[in-house]
Amino acid sequence: MIDFYFDFISPYSYIGAMKIEALAAKHGEEVNWRPILLGVSIMKTMGLKPLLDTPLKGEYVRQDLPRLASLYNIPFAFPEHGLPNPIPPARAYCWVKRTAPQKATEFAQAVFSAQWRDERDISNEKVLVKLARDLGLDGEALLIAINSDDNKEYLKKEVADSLAKNIFGGPTFVIDEQVIWGADRLWMLEHWLTQKNWQQTLT
C-alpha cells in the first residue's frame, strides 16, 4: 500500500496524481490517497512562504513545471486565476472518499485536471458540483458536504495525521515507512518498489 499525500493547490501534486496509479499498478500496489493542506504544514508549522511566492524559487518552479509535466507526458497549464482555495475541493474529496470510495480517485484526478490542465477555478463550488455530476455523484449533496462538520473534522484529522507523520510537502509517497517527497522522485519510488532496499547502486 502506497500512501499518497496531495493538496489540490499544489501543481506538483497534480503531476503525482496523474502518475501514481499506473506506477503502483505496475508493481501490484494499491494507493491510499490522503488529502493534506500545505497552508497548514508549510506556512503554519514550518514557517515558510508558499512555494510560488518564495523569491528565486518561485521563478524556478514556473519554469520547471511545464518541462517536468512534458517529460511525464502530462498536459499542464498554469491557470490565470492562480492558486485555488484548496479547502472546498479537499472537503469535497473527503466526502466522496467517505460515501463513494470507488469513485474517489477518479474524482481527485478530475479536480486536479480541472485546475492544472483546464484552468478552471476549483475553489468555485459550481465547478466542483459539475465535476461530481460528471461522475454520477450527487451535486446537491456535495454542496452540503463541503460545509458539513463531519467532513471538516475528517479533513482536520487527515492534516493532523500527516503532520504527526512528518509529511511536509506534496506530493509525498510513503511505502514500507519510506517517505519519498516530490514529483521529481518517482524514479526513487520505483526503485524502492522494484528493489525494496537502497543498496543497489544507480548507474
Add this chain to the structure above:
Amino acid sequence: MIDFYFDFISPYSYIGAMKIEALAAKHGEEVNWRPILLGVSIMKTMGLKPLLDTPLKGEYVRQDLPRLASLYNIPFAFPEHGLPNPIPPARAYCWVKRTAPQKATEFAQAVFSAQWRDERDISNEKVLVKLARDLGLDGEALLIAINSDDNKEYLKKEVADSLAKNIFGGPTFVIDEQVIWGADRLWMLEHWLTQKNWQQTLT
C-alpha cells in the same frame, strides 16, 4: 559546459560533487564549479530557514541523505560537529581555482569528503591546510588567501552572480539555460544531456 553550483555546507551538494564529473564526462561535457553561499540565498534573499533547522523537513533530510547517498554508492556520514562555517573553505576554493585551476575540482571534492564522509570540520583552517598540502598546494599561501581581499571579492561576485541567475539551492546544474536543482535530479540532467529536449516521455 555544465555550471555546477555548490556550497560546502550542503550535504546534497556533496552528493552532486561526487557524481557530476563522471556524468558530464560520459556526455563529453566540461564542468564549471561555482561556489555559492546558501546562507545568503536561502536566509537573506528567500527568507527561509536553513534546511536542517526547518521543522518537519529537517527530519526528512536526516533520513533521506543516507539513503540517497547509498543509492548513488557514495560514503556518507553526518558529522557530530554539525554544519561547518562554509566561508573559509569557499574562499580557499576560490584561491585554488584562481591560482591552480587544474587542481580545483580535486580540492573541492577533498573538502566535501572531509566534511561529509570523514566527519572533519572544514571550518578549521588546519584541516583546509592539510587538504591543500595533500594535493601539493602551498598551505601557508592558503592561510593568507582565506582572508585576502581578492578572494573575498571573488566569492562575493560569484554569490551575487548566482543570485542574479536565480540560483537558490545546492546543488544546481545549469546547461543550455536549463536550471536543474537537486541531487535527486541527476536523472533529469542526464535526460537533457542525452535528448536536449523535454519532449521524450519517460517510461
